Each structure stands twice: as structure tokens, then as C-alpha cells.
Amino acid sequence: MVWNVVLWSAMLLGSTRTNGVIKQSPEQITVTEGGTAQLNCSYISKINDTRKVIGAITWYKDEENRTVCNWCSGFHGRVRTNSSMGILSQSVQIVDVRKNDTGKYYCRAHLLGRGVYLGKGTQVTVIPLNPRSLRWQLTEIGLKLAVFALINIVTVFGICTWGTSRALIATNLANSFKITRKEKGPK
Known part of the structure; x- marks a missing residue:
């Protein structure tokens, strides 16, 4: 068998x-x-x-x-x-x-x-997928967006205030010119 x-x-x-x-x-x-x-x-x-x-x-x-x-x-x-x-x-x-x-x-x-x-x-x-690196990538993207937004805000603020600043500077110069002229005026 x-x-x-x-x-x-x-x-x-x-x-x-x-x-x-x-x-x-x-x-x-x-x-x-x-x-x-x-x-x-x-x-x-x-x-x-x-x-x-x-x-x-x-x-x-x-x-x-x-x-x-x-x-x-x-x-x-x-x-x-x-x-x-x-x-x-x-x-x-x-x-x-x-x-x-x-x-x-x-x-x-x-x-x-x-x-x-x-x-x-x-x-x-x-x-394994490294969740920390994925989280870091998302954080890095968020930081880049925040910096980009901040630069844009500063730029827009600067452009808006530049016109005002130029007017103030011109006014101050004109006023100081008037003062100087008056002081040097007729004696």
C-alpha cells in the first residue's frame, strides 16, 4: 500500500x-x-x-x-x-x-x-507615507502664501500712501520755501 x-x-x-x-x-x-x-x-x-x-x-x-x-x-x-x-x-x-x-x-x-x-x-x-513631511509641505505652502499676501499688502499700501506722501513732501517744501523767503524778505 x-x-x-x-x-x-x-x-x-x-x-x-x-x-x-x-x-x-x-x-x-x-x-x-x-x-x-x-x-x-x-x-x-x-x-x-x-x-x-x-x-x-x-x-x-x-x-x-x-x-x-x-x-x-x-x-x-x-x-x-x-x-x-x-x-x-x-x-x-x-x-x-x-x-x-x-x-x-x-x-x-x-x-x-x-x-x-x-x-x-x-x-x-x-x-509608509510620512505624514510629517506632508504636513510640512502644506505648512510651507501656507507660509509662502502668507509672505506673498504680506508683500502685496505692503506694495498696495505703499502705492496708496506714496501719493499722499508726495503731496505732504511738496507742501512741506513749499511751506519751508515760503518761510525762508519771508525771513529773507525786505529789511
């Missing part, structure tokens, strides 16, 4: 397993919180085999501890997949990435009559 299980496993997973490889890319990716991470996985046959490859690709985070899918816990509504017909290939996009999405992601291909293949993994690193 045990030998039947071993023989059956050898037929499914045995020597045909070296006839292909899983290409997973990229090896690593860094994404900002709220961004999108795209991971790719393809089965590539090492032999000239005209038979169609029948199988399915599944994705896991941190080896086989956590399945990655659109309805899976922690990823609900944030996973998009794009499969290719003719060759066994699949891209997965994780949208609106979160800090806890950081980890190593593996694709696993289950191939009918050829076995199970596991990719080498993609390290996904999620870096």
Missing part, C-alpha cells in the same frame, strides 16, 4: 519536475503605502513539449502561510489577477498596499501530470 502511494507520487512529481521552472519577478519591490505592487509568475518548459500545460497558479505570502486572493483575509477587495491563455502565466496586483503587506510572496503552479512548482519569491517592502 505504501509503495503504491510512493509510485503514484513519483509519477506526478517525479522526473518531469525538472522539465520546467517557475519564473517569478521582480525579485524585490518597494512600494509606498497606498500604491500598487505587481508580481509576475510564469511556468517555462525546459523541453520542447507541444502538449498544452494545464494547471493553476496560486499566490502565498510568507511561503504557504497565507493565501493571497481578492476574497482572502487581509487582502479583501485589493487583489487583481491577470492570467495569460496558452502559457501558464499570471500577474497579481495588490492595490492600496498597507504596511502589513510587507513580506515575501511566492507563486505556486499546480500542473496536471507535471507536479507542483514553487517560485523563488518576491520580497515586497511597503514604506
